[in-house]
Amino acid sequence: MQLLLQEVMAGLATGAIYACMALAVVMIYQAIDHLNFAQGEMAMFSTFIAWQLMAWGQPYWVAFVASVILSFIGGVLIERVLFRPIHNAPVLSSLVAFIALFSILNSSAGYIWDYTIKTFPTPFGTKPLFGNGLIDAHEAGMIGVTLGLLGLLYLFFRGTRLGLAMRAAAANPVSARLVGIRVGWMTALGWGMAAAIGAVAGMLIAPVVFLEPNMMLGVLLYGFAGAVLGGLTSPGGAVLGGFAVGIIENLAGTFIPYVGRELKLTIALVLIVVVLMFRPSGLFGRSVVSRV
């Protein structure tokens, strides 16, 4: 029982990171109908920026905030420079652009900061939160920050005019233009926000997986699984999906014989395939029906 509870709590903690990545993936998917395969590399690059700022002597939170802001600007720039010119191009062009972005970010991080594994500090500490060792402070911090982020996003999208404009632009771009919304800028804003969310995820997971250019590969895969499970059209669903994937991953790794630590990543792929086969719109997503 103790072991089960422990694995669920640990699953929730890593699930928080998958939830952040899933949220970032969904933000961009809503805006441009494509999965951003470079989301993980963007998050990794943001984490390196924070690491660099700390290496130059900045305190943790200064580096954290600066990295989030820079990532936001970077996300907007990527949309404007790389994806705006091809927004009407066929799917394959976007795919190639995503792969290009992936390898550009991955190899320039390797070039600038090299491939040696670096440690990344946690602002929460690693002491057990309660006496029983169920969950440590950093894990609790990951969960707390993710839920806080989700709450802020909810307030932004439900409570502000800009949030309403972004929702309208994603739901119906033609009509959004007809009420005067600059749809292109809403898309860029979505990219910026996704990049900022990814930066938070990267900085929270880096103390666990350690910092190196390939750190986000597995994490992004789990993020995709979370987004697909919750539904690519539902931000709340994606977050729940992310948490669920974290728990499933941990439980399967511990309790299903032969899966163990080595085959854990397979679970994400199996999950994606199963969801796509039986419920393609995810648990909370809407299936798209169009009138002809």
Place this chain on the structure above:
Amino acid sequence: MMLEVAGLDAFYGQNQALYGVAFSLDDGHIRTLLGANGAGKTTILRAICGMVRVAGDISFDGKRISGWATEDVVRLGVAHVPEGRGTFLRLSVEENLQLGAMTRKAGRKIADDIERIYVNFPRLKERRTQQAGTLSGGEQQMLAVGRALMLRPRLLLLDEPSFGLAPLIVEELFAILRRINAETGVAMLIVEQNAALALELAEHAYLLETGRVVMDAPAAIVGADESIRRSYLGY
């Protein structure tokens, strides 16, 4: 002259849909574009709003707006109720109305205007928190007109407002349009299949055939001419 169109050509890819169309519309007036399916009525509205590729002149208040982006034309005070109504189906009724005022400054006036829309369309008030996709066709058309009015437009472009509505609802809608025109002085350009109704509301009509204006006359004259009615308007 508020809206002046001259020598307007429009294209969908390689296909030309309008040939040298010319017409005009002044503040506070209502005019209608009539013609069979495929005559180019909808294309004219789209051309004004920068939704198709055009050549020729479109000017608004003397400013040349041909080739402008849709959102910039809207910001001049041109509201377009498009074919298919353009409703944000997953958003609530009230959010749809707020979106209509997206280019205006935030504040008290927008809330006042929403209340005014509810006075004109009481059904929308009952359903203010409902998803717009759950409204009936008539209610959605009312919502589309309401959303367009939230811009406080100077020019309202209406694409087949009667489409798919029961005759009683259509009459109600046209009565409201007439009242709004009288109260606010917003000019209207109406595309309609239901020519009899449009000719009652508008004071001037343009008859289109295969992308060209073939007749340009006061509504009363067009409506009274039996051969035109039979051959072009089908009633």
